Amino acid sequence: MPPMKQFFLSVLEVVEVLIIALVSIYFVYAFIAQPFRVEGSSMEPNFSGGDYLVVDEVSYKFRNPERGEVIVLHNPTNDTEFFIKRIVGLPGEELIIRDGHVFVDGELIKEEYLPREVSIKGEYYFNLNDGEYFVMGDNRLQSFDSRSWGPLGRSDIVGTVRVRFWPLNEFEIYKVET
Numbered sequence: 001m002p003p004m005k006q007f008f009l010s011v012l013e014v015v016e017v018l019i020i021a022l023v024s025i026y027f028v029y030a031f032i033a034q035p036f037r038v039e040g041s042s043m044e045p046n047f048s049g050g051d052y053l054v055v056d057e058v059s060y061k062f063r064n065p066e067r068g069e070v071i072v073l074h075n076p077t078n079d080t081e082f083f084i085k086r087i088v089g090l091p092g093e094e095l096i097i098r099d100g101h102v103f104v105d106g107e108l109i110k111e112e113y114l115p116r117e118v119s120i121k122g123e124y125y126f127n128l129n130d131g132e133y134f135v136m137g138d139n140r141l142q143s144f145d146s147r148s149w150g151p152l153g154r155s156d157i158v159g160t161v162r163v164r165f166w167p168l169n170e171f172e173i174y175k176v177e178t
Contacts, residue, residue, distance in 0.1 A: 036072050036082065036161075042137030042144065043070070043084050046113060052166035053084075057159035065090075065133060065154075067104075068113065070161040070174070073135065076149045082158065085145055086113070089126065089134030097124040097147070114138055126151060133157070 038051040047053075047070070055072045065071060065087050075081035088102055088109070089095040096103040100119045102111065120140045124147055128134060132151035137143025146152055162174055 036084070038084055041142050042139050043086070044139045044142075045115060046070075046138045047084060047164070050167070051164055051170070053161050054163040054165060055159040056162040059160055060157060065157060065160065067109070068111075071135065072158040072161065073152060074156045074158065076152060076156055083144075084161070085135035085137055085143070085152075087133055088136050089128050089146075089151075091128050091130050091132055093128050093134075095124070095126045095128065095134050097122070114140075122147070131155075 036053045036055045038047050038053065039049055041049060053072075067087055067090055069087050071085060071087060073083050073085060075083050088111075089104060093104050094106070096106075097120055100121075102109050102120070118138070118140050126134055126146070128151050131154040133154065134146045135152050136145045136147065160174075164170055164174075
């Protein structure tokens with residue numbers, strides 16, 4: 001085979017591999033998982049500004065979000081912004097926040113992911129309808145969340161956090177609930 005033809009075939013093979021890789025990356029990014037950068041302090045101490053996460057956009061197509069899961073959502077007051085929050089209340093539940101505690105259907109919920117000194121100011125009462133979730137930041141005193149804008153619609157949920165990959169010393173994989 002002449003050297004020029006061999007060179008052309010090699011270049012064509014490299015271009016083919018690059019195109020397949022780029023299309024694959026696009027489909028993963030568009031339909032399966034996205035990187036997300038945490039901004040602000042609303043999820044401290046569990047997530048900090050500058051953390052980089054991988055958000056699973058597929059799981060909720062096959063199952064419902066669960067209490068305690070950390071999600072990325074569209075800001076209900078500005079659809080171009082994204083927030084990270086934790087699911088506290090599920091569809092059909094009665095949620096009461098009183099005396100610094102969260103009660104669901106009259107029962108105090110255990111939030112073991114929060115430090116003991118975390119407190120909540122004010123009293124809130126919500127009855128969640130079908131397709132509505134109540135979300136709060138882990139930093140309850142510094143979080144713009146469902147206490148401010150009300151229940152979150154299912155359509156505003158982008159996905160659930162699966163991996164924290166930055167900073168490297170805090171790398172963590174979050175298990176898939178079944």
